[in-house]
């Protein structure tokens with residue numbers, strides 16, 4: 543037992559009887575950013591989907607604040623406090639920003655004191671003012687950066703204790719990439735435990751307190767963020783040695 547907000551123990555998962563994640567152990571503390579870095583096909587999305595309840599693990603456990611949530615359906619995991627910002631944003635093409643915000647707002651149950659921070663649409667718009675400017679625009683009429691902000695807003699409106707970010711800077715211009723990493727730091731500063739997956743070690747080191755290199759579904763290297771920022775040799779070497787997807 544640790545004081546981790548999110549704790550994965552021996553997590554094993556895959557598809558159609560094949561194994562993709564092989565007994566992964568990983569912990570994220572409240573207020574910390576843990577980045578999992580790996581090439582395409584390393585199992586990053588499988589990891590995120592298993593934690594979010596979109597896939598059932600074959601074995602292993604997922605604990606949220608010490609509570610075993612392994613195998614719960616996705617809506618119950620979300621309700622328990624694990625928020626997902628999916629790869630590709632997945633905003634609704636036909637809904638406006640305002641409609642997304644209204645439909646996503648899920649205040650914690652009264653008496654639930656486990657959430658580090660409670661988010662309302664007004665508070666989310668203070669953090670992400672661009673969404674306020676675009677409140678009447680539909681999902682399809684938003685830029686990639688705006689869609690990413692909206693996907694983040696949607697997850698925040700459930701006031702999560704843990705945020706799962708699946709390649710949140712994919713396809714974004716460098717200035718937006720910087721903005722996303724600053725936001726990640728701000729959210730961790732609010733006490734949220736952030737698990738971020740990325741193919742880019744150069745990006746992940748910017749905001750990570752801890753890094754794990756995932757190769758073929760196994761953790762092959764673990765580093766402190768400061769260690770990786772001071773000298774990225776080990777991180778880059780682990781990824782260079784890793785097989786890339788064909």
Ligand SMILES: Nc1ncnc2c1ncn2[C@@H]1O[C@H](COP(=O)(O)OP(=O)(O)OP(=O)(O)O)[C@@H](O)[C@H]1O
Nearest residue numbers: 557562580581582583584585586587588589629741
């Ligand atoms: N729905 C699925 N059915 C069968 N195999 C799958 C499915 N989704 C992913 N896989 C396989 O599982 C492995 C890991 O995929 P995953 O998407 O988790 O990797 P990733 O690290 O997130 O890669 P990417 O950066 O490309 O998203 C890959 O070999 C992939 O082909």
